[in-house]
Amino acid sequence: MRQRGVRFALVGMAVVALAACGGDSSDAGEPAAATEATRTIDVTITQAKRYEPAEMTVAPGETVTFRVRNAAAELHEFMVGDSKAHDDHEKEMAAMSMGSMKMADKPNYVDLDPGQTKELTWRFPDKAGATVIYGSHIPGDYTGGLKGTITVSG
């Protein structure tokens, strides 16, 4: 099952790469295999609906595994992307009315039950100056401040 998941992830990345050729590329970077990570950053979601840390710096082209722990008592998300990806997902989640807010994990997105820890690996753009955002889009989270910024700095 794990192998199959990796294969789907690779197909997804190929689609992203093709889309990027259309000129509408994201400056946020792309998902990567966990084995490519050269650093692990621990992130905690607190009961006050904040990420700790809420700011971080990575090197251009660096591949990082985020190990995210939800220390809050409710479901929260950890999604990595540019501001447009976050705006889009915020709308998507707002449109999910009653019922479960849980979605299938994706290469750029996980959701975490209370007490749960998940990992997500991301390769940052090989360009200093980019700003990448992480956030949660359970209604009220993102607007309430459950977001953080990653600065790509050489």
Ligand SMILES: [Cu+2]
């Ligand atoms: Cu969501």
